[in-house]
Each structure stands twice: as C-alpha cells, then as structure tokens.
Amino acid sequence: MTIPKTLIGIADVYKFIVRFFRSALVPPYEWREIGNQCYAQGNQSLFLITFTSFLAGVVFTKQSQPSLASFGAESWLPSLVSQAVVRSLGPLITGLICAGKLGSNMGAELGSMQVTEQIDAMEVSGTRPFSYLVVTRIVSATLMLPILVIYADCVALLGSFVMVNAFNDSSFLLFFNEVAERITYLDVFGSLIKSAFFGLAIGTISTYAGYHSDKGTTGVGKAANTAVVISMISVFIIDLLTLQVLNFFR
Amino acid sequence: MNNLAPSSEVLAGAPTKVVEIIDLEKRFGDRVILNRVSLDLYEKENLVVLGRSGSGKSVLIKCMVGLLKADGGSINVLGYQVPLLSVHELNELRLQVGFSFQGSALYDSMTIRQNLEFPLKRNLRIFDQEVLNEKVMQALKDVGLENTVDMNPDELSGGMKKRIGIARTLILKPKIMLYDEPTSGLDPVTASEINELILQVRDTYHTASIIITHDISCARQVSDRMVALIRGESKLQGTFDELRGRNDEDLKHFFNY
Ligand SMILES: Nc1ncnc2c1ncn2[C@@H]1O[C@H](COP(=O)(O)OP(=O)(O)OP(=O)(O)O)[C@@H](O)[C@H]1O
Ligand SMILES: [Mg+2]
Numbered sequence: 001m002t003i004p005k006t007l008i009g010i011a012d013v014y015k016f017i018v019r020f021f022r023s024a025l026v027p028p029y030e031w032r033e034i035g036n037q038c039y040a041q042g043n044q045s046l047f048l049i050t051f052t053s054f055l056a057g058v059v060f061t062k063q064s065q066p067s068l069a070s071f072g073a074e075s076w077l078p079s080l081v082s083q084a085v086v087r088s089l090g091p092l093i094t095g096l097i098c099a100g101k102l103g104s105n106m107g108a109e110l111g112s113m114q115v116t117e118q119i120d121a122m123e124v125s126g127t128r129p130f131s132y133l134v135v136t137r138i139v140s141a142t143l144m145l146p147i148l149v150i151y152a153d154c155v156a157l158l159g160s161f162v163m164v165n166a167f168n169d170s171s172f173l174l175f176f177n178e179v180a181e182r183i184t185y186l187d188v189f190g191s192l193i194k195s196a197f198f199g200l201a202i203g204t205i206s207t208y209a210g211y212h213s214d215k216g217t218t219g220v221g222k223a224a225n226t227a228v229v230i231s232m233i234s235v236f237i238i239d240l241l242t243l244q245v246l247n248f249f250r
Numbered sequence: 251m252n253n254l255a256p257s258s259e260v261l262a263g264a265p266t267k268v269v270e271i272i273d274l275e276k277r278f279g280d281r282v283i284l285n286r287v288s289l290d291l292y293e294k295e296n297l298v299v300l301g302r303s304g305s306g307k308s309v310l311i312k313c314m315v316g317l318l319k320a321d322g323g324s325i326n327v328l329g330y331q332v333p334l335l336s337v338h339e340l341n342e343l344r345l346q347v348g349f350s351f352q353g354s355a356l357y358d359s360m361t362i363r364q365n366l367e368f369p370l371k372r373n374l375r376i377f378d379q380e381v382l383n384e385k386v387m388q389a390l391k392d393v394g395l396e397n398t399v400d401m402n403p404d405e406l407s408g409g410m411k412k413r414i415g416i417a418r419t420l421i422l423k424p425k426i427m428l429y430d431e432p433t434s435g436l437d438p439v440t441a442s443e444i445n446e447l448i449l450q451v452r453d454t455y456h457t458a459s460i461i462i463t464h465d466i467s468c469a470r471q472v473s474d475r476m477v478a479l480i481r482g483e484s485k486l487q488g489t490f491d492e493l494r495g496r497n498d499e500d501l502k503h504f505f506n507y
Pocket of ligand 2: 307308309352430431
C-alpha cells in the first residue's frame with residue numbers, strides 16, 4: 001500500500017466513526033433492530049464462550065495448584081483464580097471469541113450485501129442502511145460484550161470450582177465466598193468497561209470492513225478476514241491500554 | 251408531415267421533461283467512463299439506453315440517484331439538481347425514483363413480504379399491518395407473483411427475482427423508473443414477459459422510465475425512444491426504426507446488419 005492510499009484509508013475510517021456517532025445519537029433510534037442483533041450476537045457466541053471459558057477455568061486451576069501447593073499456599077487458590085478470571089481471562093476469552101465469531105459474521109454479511117448491491121438498494125429507497133445495518137450492530141456488540149463477559153466469568157469460576165473440588169472436597173459456598181472476597185468493585189467495573197470497548201472496536205472494525213468491501217466475491221472473503229484479524233489485534237491493544245489506565249487507580 | 255419534427259415526442263404535444271442530463275462526466279481514477287453524456291427524458295416515456303458491456307450504463311443511472319458522484323456536468327431529475335442535494339432532499343427525490351438493479355438486489359435475509367414492507371416501514375413509516383398487507387399484495391399482483399409472498403428470495407428463479415425487485419420499487423409509487431438490464435440472463439420468453447411488465451408499468455402508473463440494456467429485442471419491444479452510449483458519449487437519439495435506419499458503424503453489432 002502506498003502512503004497516499006493509507007492516508008485515504010485513515011480518513012475513511014475517521015469519517016465512518018464520525019458517521020456512526022452522528023447516526024447513533026440522532027433519532028429515529030433503531031431499538032427493535034438493536035434487540036434483534038443483541039439476540040443474534042448472543043446466540044452466535046454463547047456456545048463457544050461456555051465451552052472455552054469452562055475449560056480455561058479448569059486448566060488454569062490445574063496448572064496453578066501444584067506451584068501453590070509447593071509453597072503450602074493451596075488455600076489461596078480461589079483468590080488467585082478469581083483475580084485472574086475477572087481481571088484478565090474472562091474478558092480476553094470473550095473478546096477473542098467475539099472477534100472471531102461476530103467479526104467474521106458482520107464482515108461477511110455486510111460484505112455480501114455490498115457486493116450484491118443490497119446496500120445500494122436500501123440507499124436508493126431512502127431506508128438509511130447505515131443506521132439499520134451498521135449502527136445497530138455496533139451498538140449491540142457494545143452492549144452484549146459486557147454481558148457475555150459476566151457470563152464467561154461465572155462459567156470459568158465454575159470450571160475452576162470443579163477442579164478445586166477434585167483436589168480436595170471443598171464446599172461450593174466456601175469457594176465462592178473466598179472468590180467474592182478478593183474481587184473489588186474496581187475489578188468488576190474495569191473489566192466491564194474494558195469489554196464494552198472490545199465490543200465497540202469489534203463492531204466498528206467489522207462493519208467497516210463489510211460496508212466498504214470490494215466488489216466481487218473475493219471482496220466478501222477479504223472483508224471477513226480483515227474483520228477478524230484487525231478485531232483480534234484491537235482486543236489485545238485495548239487490553240493493554242486499559243490495564244495501564246486501571247493501574248492508576250489501584 | 252412536418253420534417254422538422256425529430257421524433258414522436260413532438261407529435262405527442264409538448265410533454266414535460268422529467269430528467270435533463272447535460273454533459274455528464276464520470277471518472278474512476280484516470281479512467282474516463284462517461285464523457286459528455288446528455289439526454290432528456292419526458293413524461294410517460296420509455297427511453298432505452300443502449301450500450302455495450304462496460305460502457306458505463308450502470309454508472310450513468312447510479313449518478314442519477316446520487317449513488318455515485320458525477321465529476322462534471324449537470325443532472326436534473328424532477329427539478330432536483332442531483333449533485334447538489336442535501337441528504338434530506340436526496341431522500342425526497344429517491345422516494346420518487348424507482349431503481350431496479352441488474353442483479354435484483356433482493357434482501358436475502360428477509361422474506362418477499364419483508365422485502366416489500368421494508369421501504370414502506372422505514373421510509374414512509376407505515377406500520378398499520380392492514381395497509382402494509384394491502385400494498386404488498388397489490389404490488390405483487392402488478393407483477394403477477396402473489397403466491398410468492400411468504401417465500402425467501404433464494405427460492406425464486408432469476409426472472410421472478412427481477413419481478414420482485416420491480417415490485418419493491420413500484421410499491422413506493424415512483425414517478426420515474428430506472429431499469430438496469432431488466433432482461434439480462436433470462437430466456438427469451440421470460441425476457442419478453444419482463445418487457446410486457448415494463449410496458450404495463452408505464453401504462454398503469456404513467457411513469458417515465460429509463461431502460462438500460464444491450465438486448466436489442468428488449469429495446470424494440472419497450473422503447474418509445476432510444477439513445478446509444480458509445481465510448482462514454484451519448485450518440486444517436488431517435489426511435490428504434492430511426493436508429494436502425496442509420497446504418498451506424500457502432501450500432502451494427504446490436505442490429506446485426
Ligand atoms: N465503483 C467503481 N469503481 C471503479 N470502477 C468502476 C466502479 N463502477 C464501475 N466501474 C467501471 O466503470 C465501467 C463501466 O461500468 P458499468 O457497470 O457502468 O458498465 P455497464 O455498462 O453497466 O456494463 P454491464 O452491461 O456489464 O453491466 C467498468 O469498466 C467498471 O470497471
Ligand atoms: Mg451494468
């Protein structure tokens with residue numbers, strides 16, 4: 001890519017983001033379609049999130065147990081797990097799964113609508129395709145990611161409990177008491193805000209890739225691919241940045 | 251007969267111009283696609299734009315509804331200067347101009363009913379289910395496909411999709427229809443049915459239409475007047491017989507002489 005092309009690309013992205021905020025904040029609002037999208041996005045990612053976060057909980061616990069045991073600090077296991085899951089594992093897993101699942105979906109869906117001129121058809125009938133297709137998807141991803149993160153946290157902690165229970169019969173209540181004791185409000189809110197940014201980034205990147213996809217069938221594949229790759233990278237970058245910011249408050 | 255009269259339009263009494271395009275230019279990068287295209291469209295008239303594949307026919311009508319931005323010249327549609335319109339004015343204009351896409355462009359995540367209701371709900375803000383039903387069924391009846399109302403677009407043949415695409419634009423009762431290659435990819439019988447439909451739309455809704463095509467039998471069947479688009483320029487306006495009589499070098503592939 002040449003430098004002028006890159007600059008034009010950056011200007012395009014900037015215009016896209018400005019257009020998003022302008023259409024999102026001005027009525028008419030698209031509540032019904034946002035609801036539909038929330039449902040669809042939750043539905044698409046729920047199974048994968050359940051599966052991966054449960055396993056992550058199990059594996060993390062199993063790996064930490066021996067080293068803690070060698071210090072004789074096995075009883076710290078629940079608090080260690082809770083910190084790791086809430087601060088880092090839960091949001092990261094959810095972010096990555098959603099980047100893959102929602103990103104490819106949005107990229108391919110909007111891309112094929114662009115290629116088959118469906119977006120143009122909406123445009124010429126004055127039906128505001130940008131609000132209908134783009135704004136709704138970005139808003140619902142931003143709303144859904146925090147919800148999915150809470151869910152992922154719970155599932156991962158459950159997986160961890162199963163593992164702890166396998167080492168030594170501890171009670172469910174005791175485990176979750178210890179977990180809850182170590183989690184601060186800052187942890188929870190930090191992770192929720194972080195995941196809202198994940199959703200915003202995934203939605204914006206993926207809808208941009210789809211909405212501006214090249215004509216032709218290869219355009220759709222490229223759009224889906226770009227959506228996933230850039231979304232995943234952005235999840236890591238946001239993770240790093242929010243960590244820096246949150247450390248100010250700790 | 252008065253030999254100053256260039257074609258049928260004068261004989262029909264002075265009809266009003268609904269579209270006036272003067273010296274339209276459009277480039278993509280350094281490639282000049284349209285170079286000084288001028289044409290007029292009058293009330294209740296079917297104007298065929300004939301041109302080879304890649305000659306910029308689709309680009310021309312996309313400029314007319316503001317999907318593409320022209321690089322020069324003026325486009326006047328129903329009194330609106332298209333390149334200068336605000337978002338709101340553009341929306342007003344688009345309500346009055348129907349656009350039938352080359353590939354039909356049906357929304358494939360929706361049923362036929364939802365496809366037709368979509369512009370009614372989102373543009374005219376009609377939500378009364380009874381009114382919606384009535385309008386949808388009327389539009390489907392106009393194109394002869396009432397029984398497809400609850401099907402999905404992927405269950406339809408190419409010809410049926412074209413018709414539904416036309417129904418979806420007719421439902422907004424446009425004053426001008428733009429057809430992008432309505433008969434491409436269809437067998438001669440189906441193509442002829444689409445041509446009939448185009449004539450019927452003109453007669454029942456009194457629309458003025460621009461029909462873009464490289465299919466000469468379509469042009470013969472539906473045109474009141476024709477204009478050829480050759481190397482980015484509009485040339486040779488006239489009726490079908492007039493154009494055929496010119497024996498023009500550029501048109502001979504179309505007419506097979
Ligand atoms: N968005 C675009 N960006 C760049 N080039 C374009 C774009 N749209 C069209 N073109 C170019 O403009 C030229 C004319 O395209 P257009 O689609 O108008 O042809 P057409 O006359 O409709 O042909 P066909 O009969 O095949 O549909 C083509 O060479 C095409 O490559
Ligand atoms: Mg075309």
